[in-house]
Amino acid sequence: MSRILIAVTHLLGAGHLTRAAALARAFAGAGHAVTLVSGGMPAALPRLDGIRLRQLPPVRIAGTAFTALLDPDGAPVGPDHLAARRAALLAALAEAEADAVITELFPFGRRVLAEEFEALVAAARAAAPRPLLLASVRDVLARPSRPDRIAATHARLSAYDAVLVHADPALLPLDASWPVDGAIRPLLRYTGYVDEAPAAVLPVPEIRAGIVVSGGSSAAGLPLQQAALGAARLVPEVSWRVLVGRAVPEADLAALRETAPGNVTVERARPDFRALLAGAALSVSQAGYNTVLDLLRSGCPALLVPFEAGHETEQRLRAETLAARGLARVLPEAELTAERLAEAVAALLAAPAGAPGLDRPPVALDGAARSVAIVEAMLAERTAALPSILPALDWSPLDEALARLAGAGRTLTLWWRDDDACAHTPALDRLLALSRRTGVPVALAAIPGRAAPSLAARLAAEDEIDCLVHGLIHENHAPAGKKAELGPHRPPALLEDEARRALALARARFGRPPLPVLVPPWNRIAPELPPALPGLGYRGFSAFGLRGPALPGLIQVNTHIDPVAWHAPGRGLVDPAVLLPRAAETIGQAAERDEPVGLLTHHLVQDAATWAFCAALLERLTRHPIVGIARAAALFAPKASPVSQTHVRVAGTPRDPPSAEDDPKGRKAPG
Structure with missing residues (x-):
């Protein structure tokens, strides 16, 4: 048994936390002791038996302002709040005595929280024995517009042993969204997509032949849901079900219900979402990581309206990749109106059966189990x-x-x-x-x-x-x-x-x-x-x-x-x-x-x-x-002093060994 610590902070939706929790359950299911440290707003996480959940003082954002952290009450986060988070994170590391530390998204993202993640990395590197350090990322990353930020990410990766890429490179390699160079390529370990559900999904009879509209867990899906109400008026012969994320305020949910036409049911997101999709004629959704997995598993035909506010590119790339495979069709967010949505829905409903179905996708979906196997192999290489x-x-x-x-x-x-x-x-x-x-x-x-x-x-x-x-x-x-x-x-x-x-x-x-x-x-x-x-x-x-x-x-x-x-x-x-x-x-x-x-x-x-x-x-x-x-x-610098010009080193920090060609007795080795 090994000890695993996973650190994650979700800011907009809950996708990052959902994926981290899936990894935690996979490690725990394999017999490892797991600590899951969450730094976003508290969220209901099922099946955490045997997993230690440590909640940091939470932070969130408004809209897509990722650099403006807020506390749960909506006030700007101050130094004391961040210091408390950092202390709690380091305390969780000390308590876990981890053999492997996994930072979700960092250092590829969460730059606004870099100080606390860097403190975690430094503490892990100073531990004896030093745990494995691994980054955990989804299939698509947001590429910074500034080259210096990319360089900073690659510099931070010098402390890491590997990057777990939760994707299938045959579908979406990391190169498609991030500049993978010769230095970080050897760190990449593709796991397949992290999905815990069984392949077979039984449909829910009540939604058979209808349209299911979803927008993730946050308020970022409201524009799509509002457009869906208008589209439903233009396609009245079909029943629509609009699912609203758990993080959407009650007032917004109430407003949707009040303006919904008679052929639309508006309700909170449901735990049987995949079963709803399995019985639906069409899914209309954004293109988040977990939503796409739901589509791949359920086999439901899909119209994707990728989230693109705040210059986000992740969902558009994922959606267009699926469309190129014939697995979905795309309506760009910039073109989203009730009329355009109604046209796209009508065209898909009139298409031949199974087009563009997502049945039996040739995509690796066992990423949680593969992640466990990869980490176990790396730990075994160290100790065995x-x-x-x-x-x-x-x-x-x-x-x-x-x-x-x-x-x-x-x-x-x-x-x-x-x-x-x-x-x-x-x-x-x-x-x-x-x-x-x-x-x-x-x-x-x-x-x-x-x-x-x-x-x-x-x-x-x-x-x-x-x-x-x-x-x-x-x-x-x-x-x-x-x-x-x-x-x-x-x-x-x-x-x-x-x-x-x-x-x-x-x-x-x-x-x-x-x-x-x-x-x-x-x-x-x-x-x-x-x-x-x-x-x-x-x-x-x-x-x-x-x-x-x-x-x-x-x-x-x-x-x-x-x-x-x-x-x-x-x-x-x-x-x-x-x-x-x-x-x-x-x-x-x-x-x-x-x-x-x-x-x-x-x-x-x-x-x-x-x-x-x-x-x-x-x-x-x-x-x-x-x-x-x-x-x-x-x-070898001119006038070098081994004491004054050595590589920067903190006393007591673990490092690794070099070796020689000849032994001290003069016996020579083949070069």
Whole structure:
């Protein structure tokens, strides 16, 4: 059993809350402990048995003024109200002790509440162990008009492990409404549409052959409902039933009833809505997420009048997508009059039976169950990789080394390098996800001569990732013995030429300016080459082990901890009983020399045990108060100070591990 927290605030209708509650029920049904935190106006939510519902001090809006928050009495929300919400949200997180935190819509929306969501994200990232962070979004998003807001959303996503997209990409991929780039695409997990109802819906006899008009839960549907009354007068031979949302004031409901003609019944929205649709001749509705699911399940022919006030585009895109599939017809809101509505209704009623029916849609509607499966798999990947090793690890050598350094008043700077990147692969996605999850920036030593366009595309928006120059083509030129590309077996002039070409290729192929730092393949380099590197345009050099004497014009920052058992069958993880004491010794030596400690990983070859060990190691190191996290760009900056120019880090915040190519004893790994 895992602990799941879902945070949602609905402002206009109840669709966001309805979807979040459906997810909560799915997780609870699978045996997980679920906390549902709601920040909108209280609403009746069925079947919440076993789910902890935490209501924040509510907020709402008037009309489509999404940036003007109101309290339940309609007064503008002040700082004290927002502070109370933030405190209640963080208290719910502390109470839940969540293994996974899901923020509904944020960071793609709810910018007006960004401060409280960011506080939740920061608190989750500071927890130990850190929970998974996931965003939950519908099929269509409102794309901001300002590019800086899109950039801000993508920056916030750097803290997230995945985005649950509750859609079927065969019908409506997220790209249709949001600029999905190479940075966020690996985060997307399509779940299918979130719908809890069974496929079969029995019709309600009283509404057979009539027209059902609905407009969602809020007052946003009133223009459609008012136009429907006029249209009903023009189509008097058919019975109409107008359903009014629960959030619509009583006065508006009464006004509709008073002006309704005799062939119209006006009533509140009903729990048997799908059954009404199953027996209806036609549905006239907006195109909200949940309404469309009702139509898909019931098979009722549909006329969609998408909500477009306040420059909203979500419903229009969804409606036109269904229309293009022959699943509905669309009447734009700008054309909505009683006359145009009556014409469209008459045309649909006269159409051949089944057109444009929504029966048996080829759309994935099991999004709640798929969401649970996706999150369970991500949690299992975290915890199941080392079921027999992690609980038995003896961390005492590492803990004692850190305690000695703390007692001596020393600090430790940790950085992470990963070697051999060439292209966008699932292993690279896993590496970058681990970096995001832990907050430790990774420096990719990428191979210029083998860099595929997909590598640049994948790294395009990864602002925290630095690229280093990993040789030219990572080819062994040693005649015998230990492998080397830039070793002493070749003329110095040829080595200098290859180093120069490598830097030029890196600038052309990495899609971003690389750090002018050479990482020799197999961590081996001819002694004549490093002194020549500044003249070739390089500023830094990185290999493995404790660094040697300083070279004029060249910054050397090495890696020291390599968890891969390069010479064992199948490689795998070095025996932790050997690896941890060795790492503790190296850490002590490096700290005494004021040398940053580097973890070097190889994402293309690591097995599950090695990944899990690295995550556990980094979590332990980064929680320690004397350990700071350094980004390669800071370490290799001119006159860099590992203490003053390290990556921003809050003491005690969890991060993740790097790995090396050669072990401290000089045994070399294949690059």
